[in-house]
Amino acid sequence: MENYFDALIVGSGTSGTYLSFKLAKSNFKVLVIDKDKEEDICNRFDIIHFQYDDFLKHGLALPKEGDPDMVEIFHDVYTRSALDKNEKRNSINVYAAHFHMLFERLKGEAIKAGARFSFNTSYKEIIYNTQGNPIGIKAIKDSKPIEYYAGLIVDATGMSSSLRRDIKSQYMENFSITPLDRFYVTLSYVKWKDGTKTLTSTSYPYFKSWIAPCSFESGGIIGTGAVSSIAHAKEKQKHFLERIKVKDFELIKEEGGSTPYSRSPYSFISDNFLIIGDTALLTNPMSGEGMSYTLEFIDMALPTLKKALKENDFSALNLWPININYNRDKASIDSLIRSGIISVLAMSEEENDYLFEKNIIFKSDSDTEPNMIKELISGLFKGKISFKSFKLVLRQFSNGKKIFNHYKKFPSDISKYHKWVNKSNKIWKKIGHISYYDK
Numbered sequence: 001m002e003n004y005f006d007a008l009i010v011g012s013g014t015s016g017t018y019l020s021f022k023l024a025k026s027n028f029k030v031l032v033i034d035k036d037k038e039e040d041i042c043n044r045f046d047i048i049h050f051q052y053d054d055f056l057k058h059g060l061a062l063p064k065e066g067d068p069d070m071v072e073i074f075h076d077v078y079t080r081s082a083l084d085k086n087e088k089r090n091s092i093n094v095y096a097a098h099f100h101m102l103f104e105r106l107k108g109e110a111i112k113a114g115a116r117f118s119f120n121t122s123y124k125e126i127i128y129n130t131q132g133n134p135i136g137i138k139a140i141k142d143s144k145p146i147e148y149y150a151g152l153i154v155d156a157t158g159m160s161s162s163l164r165r166d167i168k169s170q171y172m173e174n175f176s177i178t179p180l181d182r183f184y185v186t187l188s189y190v191k192w193k194d195g196t197k198t199l200t201s202t203s204y205p206y207f208k209s210w211i212a213p214c215s216f217e218s219g220g221i222i223g224t225g226a227v228s229s230i231a232h233a234k235e236k237q238k239h240f241l242e243r244i245k246v247k248d249f250e251l252i253k254e255e256g257g258s259t260p261y262s263r264s265p266y267s268f269i270s271d272n273f274l275i276i277g278d279t280a281l282l283t284n285p286m287s288g289e290g291m292s293y294t295l296e297f298i299d300m301a302l303p304t305l306k307k308a309l310k311e312n313d314f315s316a317l318n319l320w321p322i323n324i325n326y327n328r329d330k331a332s333i334d335s336l337i338r339s340g341i342i343s344v345l346a347m348s349e350e351e352n353d354y355l356f357e358k359n360i361i362f363k364s365d366s367d368t369e370p371n372m373i374k375e376l377i378s379g380l381f382k383g384k385i386s387f388k389s390f391k392l393v394l395r396q397f398s399n400g401k402k403i404f405n406h407y408k409k410f411p412s413d414i415s416k417y418h419k420w421v422n423k424s425n426k427i428w429k430k431i432g433h434i435s436y437y438d439k
């Protein structure tokens with residue numbers, strides 16, 4: 001059938017396009033559709049940063065000097081404390097790219113591997129078979145209705161999560177990503193008046209702000225994130241610039257948007273269905289960055305997807321290892337971090353500086369692992385941290401350990417899933433939501 005595919009991916013952002021590359025390379029017949037025109041894909045902001053090593057790690061050709069997406073590669077990243085007294089340095093290769101051109105790079109690889117793309121094509125509704133399993137979608141292509149059928153349907157529609165919110169399945173959570181579950185990011189592209197160019201990235205996690213390279217001569221980007229709205233992120237940026245002395249600059253342009261900032265759904269699959277990228281809230285719990293997270297998720301899921309294609313069986317039971325592997329190996333650690341961040345956000349600037357100095361919240365590559373309990377008790381006696389904060393840190397780390405251990409026990413047996421979910425909900429309730437503490 002002309003409109004039948006092994007995998008139909010809705011959304012051609014970086015997640016959908018990278019998945020199409022990997023699946024096409026694994027002999028899937030793949031179609032990616034997107035509601036937007038090609039020139040509008042990944043065009044909501046100019047520059048994206050992610051790990052340069054991702055190219056080799058995920059089987060992508062390495063960019064060369066002069067490639068249209070390349071802006072800068074830098075090698076050290078710095079993290080500074082709230083009072084700007086303590087600095088941590090980590091060696092990591094970061095690629096700064098023009099976002100739309102990066103999409104074009106990924107699309108080029110996907111097409112070479114055999115994937116097909118259809119732009120101006122909007123998902124409308126899911127088509128189910130008589131057993132209630134999804135087998136296709138209705139869409140509108142160039143203003144005309146069209147139907148597509150597939151063994152596996154993938155929601156890669158980003159924050160709108162259009163299919164995930166529609167799908168009827170006991171394994172899929174239909175929540176929408178509310179303003180309180182989002183990290184709103186404001187980006188100020190600036191020219192430094194001293195004529196220097198920003199060549200590396202420095203972040204100030206207490207202010208959820210950072211300074212990073214952009215493509216302008218003698219320029220840089222000042223970024224700030226906050227839950228609930230762009231207006232809130234802008235207020236935060238103003239506060240950051242009042243508290244931290246940055247060089248004099250001229251503002252050239254501003255951009256903004258939002259990225260998921262809450263836990264992922266417990267299940268990434270249901271019968272004939274998979275979620276990836278922002279739809280699956282696959283972002284770094286510290287920074288809200290999504291690229292590296294999704295690439296890793298897709299590579300972890302790939303062996304299960306290949307097996308499912310070979311067996312022509314995309315049932316939830318056959319896709320279940322995707323949930324087991326990701327929840328046990330990655331979501332467990334991220335959940336522990338999410339719990340910890342809440343206590344760190346609730347602290348004062350002075351307390352943040354102390355935690356920095358003692359390597360409790362950030363470490364340089366050369367720093368040794370701190371004895372957290374000893375340093376906290378010592379900080380309490382020296383008056384560096386309050387009893388309230390001390391208790392909150394201990395509570396959040398204890399709850400973090402509980403959620404970590406619970407994710408590590410994600411059930412191999414699909415029939416035990418709902419019991420596992422009930423217990424997860426109880427632990428997350430104790431942990432609280434990051435937005436309560438995002439001052």
Ligand SMILES: Cc1cc2nc3c(=O)[nH]c(=O)nc-3n(C[C@H](O)[C@H](O)[C@H](O)COP(=O)(O)OP(=O)(O)OC[C@H]3O[C@@H](n4cnc5c(N)ncnc54)[C@H](O)[C@@H]3O)c2cc1C
Nearest residue numbers: 011013014015035049123157158257258277278289290291
């Ligand atoms: C300001 C800002 C700066 C950021 N900076 C970084 C960074 O430096 N590094 C990093 O790693 N991450 C960064 N992120 C996060 C990153 O952009 C996202 O995590 C990532 O782009 C998500 O990709 P995606 O493919 O899942 O979703 P998207 O890029 O949102 O793609 C979803 C696609 O689905 C399409 N779609 C939606 N609905 C439909 C429909 N009904 N029918 C058909 N198509 C549909 C959309 O048109 C879109 O093209 C930033 C986010 C923001 C907002």
